[in-house]
Amino acid sequence: MNKILEVRNLSKIYGPGCPLCLESTGPEADTNLCPHCGSVVAIHDVSFDLFEGEILGVMGESGSGKSTVVKNLYFDQAPSGGEAIFYDRDKQHDLFALNAAQQRWLRNHRFGMVYQNPHLGLNFNISAGGNIAERLLMSDLMDYGAIRERAKALLARTEVLLSRVDDLPRNFSGGMQQRVQIAKALATQPPLLFLDEVTTGLDLSVQARILDLILEIQQELKTAMVVVTHDLGVIRLLTGRAIVMKYGRVIESGLTDQILEDPQHAYTQRLVASAL
Amino acid sequence: MTPLILQVEAYGKHFQLHEQNKLIPSSHNVSFSVRAGELTALIGPTGAGKSSVLKGIYRTYLPSAGRILYRDTLGHELDLALASEHQILELRRREIGFVTQFLHCLPRQATLDVVAQPLLALGVSRDEARQRAAELLSAMNLPERLWSVSPATFSGGERQRVNLARGFIAKPRLLLLDEPTASLDPATAERVIGLIEGLKSDGTAMLAIFHHPETTRRLADQVVELAPPPAVEELLKEIA
Numbered sequence: 262m263n264k265i266l267e268v269r270n271l272s273k274i275y276g277p278g279c280p281l282c283l284e285s286t287g288p289e290a291d292t293n294l295c296p297h298c299g300s301v302v303a304i305h306d307v308s309f310d311l312f313e314g315e316i317l318g319v320m321g322e323s324g325s326g327k328s329t330v331v332k333n334l335y336f337d338q339a340p341s342g343g344e345a346i347f348y349d350r351d352k353q354h355d356l357f358a359l360n361a362a363q364q365r366w367l368r369n370h371r372f373g374m375v376y377q378n379p380h381l382g383l384n385f386n387i388s389a390g391g392n393i394a395e396r397l398l399m400s401d402l403m404d405y406g407a408i409r410e411r412a413k414a415l416l417a418r419t420e421v422l423l424s425r426v427d428d429l430p431r432n433f434s435g436g437m438q439q440r441v442q443i444a445k446a447l448a449t450q451p452p453l454l455f456l457d458e459v460t461t462g463l464d465l466s467v468q469a470r471i472l473d474l475i476l477e478i479q480q481e482l483k484t485a486m487v488v489v490t491h492d493l494g495v496i497r498l499l500t501g502r503a504i505v506m507k508y509g510r511v512i513e514s515g516l517t518d519q520i521l522e523d524p525q526h527a528y529t530q531r532l533v534a535s536a537l
Numbered sequence: 538m539t540p541l542i543l544q545v546e547a548y549g550k551h552f553q554l555h556e557q558n559k560l561i562p563s564s565h566n567v568s569f570s571v572r573a574g575e576l577t578a579l580i581g582p583t584g585a586g587k588s589s590v591l592k593g594i595y596r597t598y599l600p601s602a603g604r605i606l607y608r609d610t611l612g613h614e615l616d617l618a619l620a621s622e623h624q625i626l627e628l629r630r631r632e633i634g635f636v637t638q639f640l641h642c643l644p645r646q647a648t649l650d651v652v653a654q655p656l657l658a659l660g661v662s663r664d665e666a667r668q669r670a671a672e673l674l675s676a677m678n679l680p681e682r683l684w685s686v687s688p689a690t691f692s693g694g695e696r697q698r699v700n701l702a703r704g705f706i707a708k709p710r711l712l713l714l715d716e717p718t719a720s721l722d723p724a725t726a727e728r729v730i731g732l733i734e735g736l737k738s739d740g741t742a743m744l745a746i747f748h749h750p751e752t753t754r755r756l757a758d759q760v761v762e763l764a765p766p767p768a769v770e771e772l773l774k775e776i777a
Contacts, residue, residue: 262623312623473645480657498643502622516596516622523598527555534556 264348265453265485266311266334271343273329276300278341286508288528293324293508303329304509307343313452314483318500318517320490320532326509327489331455334487335374336364347371349452369399373446373484377458379438382445383430389416389441390426396448415444419474436467440474447478454486460495472498493536497521505529542608542711542742543571543594549602550589551772560773562766563589567603569761571711576733576743578753581763587746588638590763591713593618594744595635596625607633610710630658634709636717640688640700648674648691648699649684655707666706673702676732678725693720701729705736712736714745718752730756 274282279298286293286302293302304326311317319327333340334356345356349371359367368374376382383392393412402408416426419440430438439459446454456475460468476499478484488499496503496517504514505526513526524530546568552561564586571577579587592598594605594617605617609632615624629635634655642651652674653666661669674684677698683691688699697720704712717733718726733756737743747753753760766772 262627310623469645476643501626515599516625518597519599522592523552525553525599530555 262312262314264310265313265315266348266487267346268310268330268334269308269344271307271330271333271345272305272341273303273326273333273338274300274305274341275303287510288507288512291508293326302509304333304506307504307506307509307511309504309511309514311453311485311487313485314479315502316479316486316488316500318488318490318496318503319506320493320496320503321506322491322532324508325506327491327506328457329509330506331374331457331487331489335372335455336368337374347453369396370449371451371453373449373451373454375439375442375446375454375456375459377461379430379435379442382442383438385429385431387429388427389421389430389433389444392430392441393445393448396445400449411448412444415448416441418478419444419447420470434467436463436471439463439471443471443474443478447482447484450482452485454484455489456486457489458491459488461490461492475499493521493533505532539573539575539740540608541570542573543744544606545569545590545594545603546606547603548590548593548600548605549766550586550593550598551601551766560769562586562769562772564593564763565766565772567761567763569759571742571744572758573710573742574737574740575758576737576745576756577759577761578757579744579746579761579763580750580753582765585763585765587763588715591635591715591744591746595629595633595713596620597635607711630655632710633713634704634707634711635713636700636704636715638715638719640696642688642699642703644689645687647685648679648688651688651699652702652706655703659707669706670702673706673732674698677702677728694722694725697721698725698729701732705732708736708739708741710740710742712741712743714743714747716746716748719748726752 277298278300281297282295282300282302283305285295285297307330319330321327332338334345340357347354347356390412393415394408397408397411413423413426417423421437421440430441460471490496500517503517503520504511507528513529521533524533548567549565550563567590569577579590581587589598593600600618607615607617649667649670652670656666679698688696701717718729
């Protein structure tokens with residue numbers, strides 16, 4: 262098995278920052294807000310590896326910084342420090358040393374992202390098919406017929422009714438919007454996919470179908486994924502390894518079954534004990 | 538003597554519950570070995586930490602003490618207590634199987650696919666994997682009408698057969714068995730014992746906990762008796 266992503270000491274601080282920020286925040290300090298300068302230490306010193314075809318879970322409660330991790334890796338935000346290496350076939354990309362055009366190229370061609378909020382992942386002013394076409398165009402597929410065929414195939418794969426390919430996403434149900442987002446993210450067959458709370462807020466039955474779909478895709482395409490969620494059920498179902506975050510720091514990492522059955526950190530023990 | 542596959546030296550496991558500020562002893566000072574084509578059985582009273590030994594080897598639990606030396610197909614020796622997460626995942630995929638007391642599987646997945654899964658993970662084609670799964674399930678007497686539905690609604694004995702079939706299908710090098718015949722009727726238990734004997738003669742090394750002393754007597758090449766772990770106070774002295 263080969264490594265696809267290596268993240269080292271990733272950090273993101275909102276605000277001016279001061280020399281006391283790091284020691285005054287984190288799980289020990291029980292806050293991510295620096296009392297001295299008012300900066301928010303969203304994440305600090307986050308490191309992990311991801312291997313080809315593997316699903317890694319990032320778990321933690323709201324405000325733990327778990328979404329910030331994937332937003333930095335997908336270039337939605339720029340980190341304050343740290344590095345990430347993306348191993349793509351025979352190339353290596355030092356993600357945060359790339360210029361904006363290079364970053365955009367990776368986003369459009371080699372990464373995929375599915376957000377909790379479909380407004381972030383979809384353009385609500387164009388049709389479902391158009392959303393997928395947009396991503397295909399960005400990845401240099403130019404033939405209209407080919408684009409339309411590929412868009413239809415992707416929507417069929419993610420079980421979106423083909424009769425609705427020309428409808429606007431705003432007229433779709435929440436679960437259907439997530440399916441279109443997944444189809445869009447997969448359009449370029451990226452080797453690396455980020456999923457940020459993709460089933461949060463959906464009905465349980467819809468959640469289950471989306472999770473099944475994600476697993477099927479992972480088995481078919483061997484896509485490596487980073488799955489951000491506060492839901493232990495999602496962690497158990499999808500991931501092989503996981504990291505646990507609190508106030509911006511990784512407090513525990515391990516095999517998923519080990520984290521759930523033999524959690525080491527006091528916070529993880531409480532989290533696992535409070536699962537329904 | 539057949540080759541040594543696993544050597545456990547002074548394994549110990551205790552749980553540190555931070556919230557309640559409690560230390561829970563589980564296994565203590567356990568040593569034994571398992572050889573290819575042989576079955577080592579763990580016996581001892583409830584609470585002696587038998588399951589916790591199996592879980593420590595599979596790394597569902599992080600061992601607190603001792604070494605778990607495993608010799609892989611290539612002859613390399615590896616301490617499973619210290620191996621990286623990816624090394625463990627790779628061994629779980631290729632060499633080490635675990636039949637737990639309870640069936641953990643994906644919901645909404647047909648029984649045939651649940652059983653076929655370990656073969657799919659090794660790259661065997663779907664048709665062939667399902668074919669082998671069907672053979673095993675019929676060898677275990679699981680009615681064919683159940684194969685296409687999820688085990689979620691199955692009885693305890695039916696689930697256990699699914700769990701066993703999934704553990705056996707890829708013929709692991711080392712198989713961990715936690716009470717595999719506990720909820721089976723005598724006739725089915727007999728079939729399972731036959732399958733275990735078959736795996737042994739194919740060279741699989743096994744570490745097992747059996748509910749019935751009679752099963753242990755019939756299948757075990759070595760028997761290891763575990764004593765209950767010491768009281769917390771003594772354990773604390775030892776750790777300090």
